[in-house]
Amino acid sequence: MAAQLPFIEVPLFPLNTVLFPGGQLQLRIFEPRYLDLVRECTRTGSAFGVCLILDGSEVGMPARPAAVGTLARITDFNNREDGLLGIVTKGGERFRVLRTRVRSDGLLRGEVELWPDEAAEQVPVEFALLQTIVERLIETMGPHWRHAPRSSYDDAGWLGFRLAELLPLAGEEQQQLLEMTDPLQRLAALRDILPRFQKA
Structure with a gap:
């Protein structure tokens, strides 16, 4: 009998973007419900869930989130030039949303089932080109990855997540890649x- 996956309740932040495990996401916080979310996570050291918006928008009425998302942990704060609060987050475990409820202030909370981390898989030789492409993309688009150890590029899970977040893919495509559980399939x-994306 398979072991039951752990589940927790977390505040959810539906966005028009996908956060991948290990990825970095910078957010501009201005709605009261999300300022409360940041205060709660800072006070308790807890994470919140980032889910791609399937229907609705990032502001106003609660949006309908994708069923699979990623935990985000706040790693830094900054005061932006526009006077708003900025936060930097790092992606953690993936999860599946089991049920949701909306608080009176419009903040969405979800009971989520945490997914186990993918098993480490060596990048097979037939995907060596992807390692080169990720290296080039990081040089131009992902400076926070520039000091990643060389061993990271040999990890199929890490490589796939980095490529998925750096390529200009549609949100639906990124979501499909997030939901895959086999790093080699990804x-x-x-x-x-x-x-x-190859030039003609």
Whole structure:
């Protein structure tokens, strides 16, 4: 009998973007409900859930989130030039939303089932080109990854998540890649997507 996955209740932050495990996401906070979310997470040291918006918008009425998201932990704060609060977060475990409820202030909370981390898989030689592409993308678009150890590029899970977040993919495509549980299957899907970005 399979072991039951752990579940927790977390505040949810539906966004028009996908956060991948290990990824970095910077957010501008101005709605009262999300200022409360930041205060709660800071006070308790807890995470909140980031889910892609399937229907609705980031502001106003609660949006309908995707069923699979990623825990985000706040790693830094900054005061932005526009006077708003900025936070930097790092992606943690993925989760599946079991049920949601909306607080009176419009903050969405979800009971979520945490997914186990993917098992480490060596990048097979047929995906070596993807390692080179990620290296180049990081040089131009992902400066926070520039000091990643070389061993990271040999980890199929890390490589796939970095490529999925750095390529200009539609949110629905990123969501499909997030929901895959086999890192080699994710690399194969990304390899098949690449010709779209090759110059004629």
